[in-house]
Amino acid sequence: MNRFIVSIMGAGALAVLGGCGGVSEVTKERVARSETAVQQAQQAVGNSEAGAIELQRAKEQLDAARNELRKENPVYAERFASQAQLTAELALAKTQSAQARKAADELLASIETLRQEAARGSSAPQTTTTTTTP
Amino acid sequence: MKPVNRVLIGAAVMAALSACSSTPERIETLETARAIVPQVESSPRAGVAAQNVSEARKALNTANRLVDSGGKLADIEFESSIATLNAQIANEKILTAQANEEIQKGTAERQAVLIQSREREAQRFATEAEARAAEAERRAQEAREATLRAQTLEQELADLKAKKTERGLVLTLGDVLFDTGKATLKPGAYPTIERLASALKEVPARKVLIEGHTDSVGADEYNQRLSEARAQSVQSALLERGVMSNQISSLGKGESTPIASNDDAGGRQQNRRVEMIFQEDPARVASDAD
Numbered sequence: 445m446n447r448f449i450v451s452i453m454g455a456g457a458l459a460v461l462g463g464c465g466g467v468s469e470v471t472k473e474r475v476a477r478s479e480t481a482v483q484q485a486q487q488a489v490g491n492s493e494a495g496a497i498e499l500q501r502a503k504e505q506l507d508a509a510r511n512e513l514r515k516e517n518p519v520y521a522e523r524f525a526s527q528a529q530l531t532a533e534l535a536l537a538k539t540q541s542a543q544a545r546k547a548a549d550e551l552l553a554s555i556e557t558l559r560q561e562a563a564r565g566s567s568a569p570q571t572t573t574t575t576t577t578p
Numbered sequence: 579m580k581p582v583n584r585v586l587i588g589a590a591v592m593a594a595l596s597a598c599s600s601t602p603e604r605i606e607t608l609e610t611a612r613a614i615v616p617q618v619e620s621s622p623r624a625g626v627a628a629q630n631v632s633e634a635r636k637a638l639n640t641a642n643r644l645v646d647s648g649g650k651l652a653d654i655e656f657e658s659s660i661a662t663l664n665a666q667i668a669n670e671k672i673l674t675a676q677a678n679e680e681i682q683k684g685t686a687e688r689q690a691v692l693i694q695s696r697e698r699e700a701q702r703f704a705t706e707a708e709a710r711a712a713e714a715e716r717r718a719q720e721a722r723e724a725t726l727r728a729q730t731l732e733q734e735l736a737d738l739k740a741k742k743t744e745r746g747l748v749l750t751l752g753d754v755l756f757d758t759g760k761a762t763l764k765p766g767a768y769p770t771i772e773r774l775a776s777a778l779k780e781v782p783a784r785k786v787l788i789e790g791h792t793d794s795v796g797a798d799e800y801n802q803r804l805s806e807a808r809a810q811s812v813q814s815a816l817l818e819r820g821v822m823s824n825q826i827s828s829l830g831k832g833e834s835t836p837i838a839s840n841d842d843a844g845g846r847q848q849n850r851r852v853e854m855i856f857q858e859d860p861a862r863v864a865s866d867a868d
Binding site for chain 1: 692695
């Protein structure tokens, strides 16, 4: 702790935070929020490939934030928490965009199939689902 | 993006970095942020991730200011990472919006293709139905014409005062249509023959029996021959006008079947006759039972 304070002595605001003699509720709250974000991302990503790497990184950042919290380094705790939060959001966004892309590709493929069937004329239109890799 | 935590290994490193106030020539995380933030800002769909785009810009501006003011590398890298993450999130949201637009358009397009193919199908059915209706109409027209033709004969026979008997409709041609003692038809008989011929040609299924009759004056044998000859004359006249031979048969009955008394001139005149017996139209017997 002392070493930390020494290293950032120049920055007044940070000195105030560090000088509180413990980690503030704000910081704890910040870490807790990023925990929630990581959990949400975990649920959304599930076993899908898209977002898996980001989810893993978010977990590592969350661990780092908790670690800094234990070491009573509020600045680093908050920074890691912010990164964990955003990385979890990125994991979620990647999963969602991959799902949307897959749905769009399948739809376009089914339209193409319909067109071909219509062009052939006789056979009744069928809905076909093609599997596309995300 | 390079993980920030790799840089922030420990306080010792931090201290070393902060001790050195000058920043390195090139900070990888910052360069990444500088490249990606303007990209999402310039996207026409940036609006779907306005919050992330603005957070990204804010963090990048902070990072740039830190560079200009000789700020610490850790701070620069942190702000850069925040800028990059926000820009990446914005990018994914933009891609999602793009895919959703395609889905929306595709759904409408799919609907249109489905409707189009259904319409084509319906058109094909309609064309077939039209053809069937036309065929049905053609048959109905044929049936009407057949009925009309049948009615034509019935009408002619009615006009010519044919009598309904149990043998069929009987039309009597009086002896005024023949020269006395001869079998040749007088021209006065032609209009009647013409009308009957054309009506008979319309209904090839109808059969007609032609019978010649005489009064009791003269020898039986003579009367028999005369009656046969007159019946044949009428038959020939009809055949000449195109009536099928299998529709007509003729025979002479001589004086055997008088319809009136042979005692007076009036009765004898009635007895000298050619009868044309039209069998009932097989199709009409049931309904014409009156």
